[in-house]
Amino acid sequence: MSLFGTSGVRGPVGEAVTAELALSIGRAVGAEADRVVVGRDARESGEPLADALTAGLRESGTDVIDVGVATTPTIARSVPWREADRGVAITASHNPPADNGIKLWDETGKALDRDRLDAIERRIDAENYHLTDWAGIGSIREWPDATDRHVEAIVDAVAIDDPPSVVVDVGNGTGAIAARALRELGCHVETLNALPDGRFPARPSEPTPENCRTLTDVVAATDADLGVAHDGDADRLLAVTEDGTALDGDVLLALFGRDAVERSAEAGRRQEDRAADGPLVAAPVNTSLAVDDALDDVGAALTRTRVGDGYVAERAADPAVVFGGEPSGAWIWPDETPCPDGPLAACRLAGLVSRDGPLSSLAAEIPSYPIHRTAVGTDAKGAVMQELSARIADGAGPGPVESTDDRDGLRVDLGDAWYLVRASGTQPLVRVTAQARAESRAREVFDAARDLVESASEAVD
CATH class of the missing domain: 3.30.310.50 (Alpha-D-phosphohexomutase, C-terminal domain)
Incomplete structure (x- = not known):
């Protein structure tokens, strides 16, 4: 079985995921990279794993940019921002607190593709590292401004004329920057479970309707216009309508996809960058027919991929693709970043509600099929x-x-x-x-x- 799954290495700490493994991955990545961005989510186990991985990088002569505790999209975006060769997120995303993981990013901030992951695994199996002597040890520098830069990028990308009221369920993860960005865009924001805590005491990390009942209840009982919830590393987003209904992922995929198509047309995307049958939206093979039909209404089409946000991101690298997503809650705007970005999705959704009306009404426009x-x-x-x-x-x-x-x-x-x-x-x-x-x-x-x-x-x- 491959060391790296569709979301990198992930599993129980002390069993599948150890400091020894992190050291080996650091050495393998360091053999092919001069500068690497490293960050982690709020799990306490992330600190020793990050230390071990950083040690493997530095003893390979690789310089490390440490962004500390941050969202996964912040880490991924930081790779091109800091002109690094790779990025590493120490995170188990939406998994339970006993787990942790390691996910790798290429120089563009896109999940490392299968060929390059396989090359790293072969290097680990053969212990084919290039360790340096004392004079060549890589440096380590902290970059505490990464989150601020991420917020600025989101605010620059989103316009909201009539800011709505939003409830943000951070889920004790790293996604509080969504609330920051929404506030800077003028929204009234209330937060739930905003204190980072890798034990996830308030609710399980995965933002499912069952796990986010407090959010749905709060939105329904207040005058909030919508609610959003993130997982532990904020690469996922669940949306809740003003009446407290958690949206099905296919519905949100259709709404985001249509919006991206319409904004692309307004921006005058070059005709030669479009597919012959119109702009494309990338999504996995298990995506609903409802998305096909919703996109057809705006002259676009769905292009299907393997399951996994990395595969969606690979397809979204095609200039004809204006948006990519997974019904599980990963949303990718390739013109902004090839990494799923939950805080950006929260702000895009607020902008959509501001422009086009109540989220429940927008959702009702998307067909529902058994x-x-x-x-x-x-x-x-x-x-x-x-x-x-x-x-x-x-x-x-x-x-x-x-x-x-x-x-x-x-x-x-x-x-x-x-x-x-x-x-x-x-x-x-x-x-x-x-x-x-x-x-x-x-x-x-x-x-x-x-x-x-x-x-x-x-x-x-």
């Missing part, structure tokens, strides 16, 4: 996926098939519906998702896809 999900247990998920690929190619399952996409599992487009079969990256499961615009069709496709996976699993097992 979607069904399940998972089939198997200890041979790789073999099951191979069997499924062969069977689908032979015409098994719901049909007729218009196209298949095998970049991340198998996504089968049926024209009026789709289904996705995908091996779990962490559990002995094959996940099944199906959607159509009508409930009867969605159920029909889902039942057939589930039966197909169960049959393939029985054949392999």
Whole structure:
């Protein structure tokens, strides 16, 4: 199994994530970089991990820019700001407090791609480092202004004519800069759980509707125009309407995507930078048909990627792509930064509400289509996926098939519906998702896809 998953290294501290591992990653990164930005989230375990990683970098002769405790988008943005070669965020993002992780960024502030991650892993496996002597030890300099620079960049990027009232649930993470930026844009802001605490005592770090009930209750009970919630490192954002309803991620993806398309047109984006069929929005293969339809209404199209914000960011590097996002809450404006930026998303959302009206009304404009999900247990998920690929190619399952996409599992487009079969990256499961615009069709496709996976699993097992 690869050391680096779709979000870097992540797992329990003292087991999957250790100071020894951080030292090795620092040495491996340092072998190919002259200057590296390092920062961490609010977890106490981040301090020794950052110390170990920094030691590995410096003994490789690499200079370190230490931004301290900061949001992941702050760390990623700081890489080009400080003309560094790489960035490292010590964070487990939305994972529980017992976990921590290490995520790497390239010189543009984009998540390091798979080829370069694999090269780092090979270097670690071979212990192929280039350690320096005493005279070549890299320097370390603190940069306490990184968060201020991030706030300035957000304020420069967003215009709000009639600032709304916003409740920001920081979730005891690092995302209080969203409240700072919103205030500088003129918004009235109330905060919840704003004290950084890596134990996440107020609520679990992941900003789901279930975990953010205090936020939904507060927004509904006050005159707030909207609410937002971040995870521990503020690369994710959950949105809440003025009546206290937490928005589905696909709905927010459609709203952000349409807004980015309209602003791109207003800015006169060069025609040669656009796709032949209009501007594009990047999103993973499990994104709802509702997003396709909402974008079609404004002359844009969805381009699908593998699941993971790094893959969305890679696709968003195409000049034709004006926005990228994941329904899980990661939002990318490539003209600003290739890293998901929760505080920027909070301010963009406030600007959208200011310009176009109540968030509940905007959300009501996005169609809602039935979607069904399940998972089939198997200890041979790789073999099951191979069997499924062969069977689908032979015409098994719901049909007729218009196209298949095998970049991340198998996504089968049926024209009026789709289904996705995908091996779990962490559990002995094959996940099944199906959607159509009508409930009867969605159920029909889902039942057939589930039966197909169960049959393939029985054949392999």
